[in-house]
Amino acid sequence: MIALSSTSLSKTYRNGFLNQRPVRALEDFSLEVESGQIFSLLGPNGAGKTTFIKILLSLARPSTGSAIILGENLPSTRVRTRIGYLPENHRYPGYLTGEQVLRLFGQLSGVPHAAVETRITPLLKMVGMDQWRTMKVKKYSKGMLQRIGLAQALINEPELIFLDEPTDGVDPVGRKEIRDILRNLKEQGKTVFLNSHLLSEVELVSDRVAILDKGKLLKTGTVDELTTTGSRYQIGFVPPLPESFRLEAAALVLQISYAPEALTGELKSTQELNRLIDLLRKHGVELTSITRQRSTLEESFLNLLKREVPA
Amino acid sequence: MRLLALILHTVREVAAKATLWVLVGISTVILLVIALGFSTDTTADGVVLQIFGHATTPPLERSQLEQAVATMQAGLAGGLMTGVFLFGIFATAGIIPEALEKGIVDLYLSKPIARWELLAGKSLGAVAVILVNIVYFIGALWLVVGLKAGIWSLQLLLSPLLMTFVFACLYSIVTVLAVATRNMGIVIIGAFLYLIVVGAALESRAQGLYLLSGSAVYRSVVDGLFYIFPQIAGMQNQIALLILKQQVDWVPFAQSFASSCAIFGAAAALLQRKDF
Numbered sequence: 001m002i003a004l005s006s007t008s009l010s011k012t013y014r015n016g017f018l019n020q021r022p023v024r025a026l027e028d029f030s031l032e033v034e035s036g037q038i039f040s041l042l043g044p045n046g047a048g049k050t051t052f053i054k055i056l057l058s059l060a061r062p063s064t065g066s067a068i069i070l071g072e073n074l075p076s077t078r079v080r081t082r083i084g085y086l087p088e089n090h091r092y093p094g095y096l097t098g099e100q101v102l103r104l105f106g107q108l109s110g111v112p113h114a115a116v117e118t119r120i121t122p123l124l125k126m127v128g129m130d131q132w133r134t135m136k137v138k139k140y141s142k143g144m145l146q147r148i149g150l151a152q153a154l155i156n157e158p159e160l161i162f163l164d165e166p167t168d169g170v171d172p173v174g175r176k177e178i179r180d181i182l183r184n185l186k187e188q189g190k191t192v193f194l195n196s197h198l199l200s201e202v203e204l205v206s207d208r209v210a211i212l213d214k215g216k217l218l219k220t221g222t223v224d225e226l227t228t229t230g231s232r233y234q235i236g237f238v239p240p241l242p243e244s245f246r247l248e249a250a251a252l253v254l255q256i257s258y259a260p261e262a263l264t265g266e267l268k269s270t271q272e273l274n275r276l277i278d279l280l281r282k283h284g285v286e287l288t289s290i291t292r293q294r295s296t297l298e299e300s301f302l303n304l305l306k307r308e309v310p311a
Numbered sequence: 312m313r314l315l316a317l318i319l320h321t322v323r324e325v326a327a328k329a330t331l332w333v334l335v336g337i338s339t340v341i342l343l344v345i346a347l348g349f350s351t352d353t354t355a356d357g358v359v360l361q362i363f364g365h366a367t368t369p370p371l372e373r374s375q376l377e378q379a380v381a382t383m384q385a386g387l388a389g390g391l392m393t394g395v396f397l398f399g400i401f402a403t404a405g406i407i408p409e410a411l412e413k414g415i416v417d418l419y420l421s422k423p424i425a426r427w428e429l430l431a432g433k434s435l436g437a438v439a440v441i442l443v444n445i446v447y448f449i450g451a452l453w454l455v456v457g458l459k460a461g462i463w464s465l466q467l468l469l470s471p472l473l474m475t476f477v478f479a480c481l482y483s484i485v486t487v488l489a490v491a492t493r494n495m496g497i498v499i500i501g502a503f504l505y506l507i508v509v510g511a512a513l514e515s516r517a518q519g520l521y522l523l524s525g526s527a528v529y530r531s532v533v534d535g536l537f538y539i540f541p542q543i544a545g546m547q548n549q550i551a552l553l554i555l556k557q558q559v560d561w562v563p564f565a566q567s568f569a570s571s572c573a574i575f576g577a578a579a580a581l582l583q584r585k586d587f
Binding site: 013054057058059060061077078079080081083085087088089090091092093095096104105107108109110152162 | 312313316317320323324327412413414415416417418419420421422423424425584586587
């Protein structure tokens with residue numbers, strides 16, 4: 001089942017007062033996100049990630065294209081009863097306490113008063129803010145604001161949750177707790193749409209990832225698909241490695257690098273891998289391990305962006 | 312339910328500002344001065360009005376006394392209206408620009424709230440605060456004068472509703488300026504300019520603006536502006552007449568209601584077109 005889909009979404013902003021310069025924030029952006037997944041949208045600053053979320057939440061109007069969320073065509077006010085949103089750099093009225101923030105936004109979400117009251121305490125406990133529930137939010141730290149913001153986004157028990165940089169300003173322990181909350185939401189069948197520049201975080205929780213740059217979708221896939229570099233293998237061995245092996249290997253493998261107890265080779269196929277192993281054996285080298293190499297999401301992301309930048 | 316939550320939240324927001332409490336403080340001081348200083352002395356010739364023990368009128372018959380008290384009440388109510396409008400704009404002008412700021416508007420509009428509803432909730436919340444203030448002052452004034460002079464004016468008791476209506480009309484201008492500029496400073500300047508200069512000039516156009524040109528087109532434009540905008544000064548004059556128990560002309564109220572609805576509609580349409 002599809003939680004959200006966009007078809008050829010484009011957004012052009014006009015900058016400047018008199019001489020309005022068009023700025024393309026999103027270009028022909030089509031995407032599908034399945035229900036029950038943690039989906040992450042990655043991209044450098046200004047890539048159009050927040051613009052995409054804002055269009056989905058009707059905070060901005062698309063220049064062209066259309067989108068469907070939870071089966072409803074946008075724009076739709078009604079569908080927002082089923083959505084939670086934690087914006088980036090959100091600001092709550094400083095005179096409210098954490099508890100009052102949840103009460104207010106629960107009421108604004110259309111949740112009946114009694115239901116709001118029963119949800120406040122479990123949510124505050126879940127995000128670790130129960131002991132500061134009566135403190136005014138103007139006294140909260142950035143991390144505490146993020147936690148209360150997350151609780152606010154969940155007060156209406158949404159089916160689809162948009163989180164824009166949810167771990168921004170949160171300490172490592174808090175980040176781990178937030179990741180656990182996201183996994184828990186996924187287990188409950190909810191769809192989480194994550195915007196984050198913390199790629200290591202994204203890698204740990206996401207089912208699928210899309211990479212966006214300059215308003216265009218560059219690639220989409222699972223974390224595995226994006227991080228497996230295909231044919232790079234590391235072979236561990238007991239030194240020494242004979243020089244004759246190196247000469248023969250150079251003819252066999254296009255790219256090969258050596259460390260004292262391992263070599264890393266860019267191989268075209270498993271047959272080539274087996275030939276390399278045979279060669280090592282032929283030279284009497286004792287093998288200790290064979291590992292298929294994966295790049296981090298960050299490396300994949302940077303490589304992808306580099307490829308897009310014209311030389 | 313959502314609209315009510317927005318209204319109550321806005322009331323709380325304004326109550327968190329010092330400006331409102333300055334207004335409440337000033338109102339309370341004035342009321343205390345009246346409560347302590349105002350008295351009547353019944354003599355064989357009639358009733359004398361006294362301020363801190365000093366007679367301010369000759370002995371008055373009942374009808375004359377009622378008239379004198381009504382004049383005093385109209386003066387105080389007029390002063391209150393001006394004070395409340397000025398302080399009220401100061402205290403509430405920032406409500407809509409703040410609600411439309413990045414990081415706040417996202418939170419509101421990601422909830423199932425229509426944009427016009429956000430605007431209505433914020434505006435009605437501001438008006439509700441002013442209503443409470445006016446009711447506090449006028450209600451207390453009515454009680455003090457009633458207890459001290461034995462005059463219980465129904466007209467004075469009705470005036471807070473009309474005063475609040477006038478503020479609501481003025482607030483439609485605040486709303487459209489707030490949506491267009493999202494700048495509290497510009498909103499305050501614009502509202503004051505309208506209240507003190509433009510509205511007053513349009514109200515007394517026969518003695519001022521008409522004299523600038525004899526052109527029929529010019530006069531039509533001036534008249535058009537007069538009917539397009541809420542007639543704040545005209546309604547204030549009618550409220551004074553109500554308290555003085557004189558004939559009230561309801562036309563300025565009806566016209567201002569229509570123009571305020573149109574201005575609010577324009578603000579809502581403008582907000583609908585904005586990207587955040």
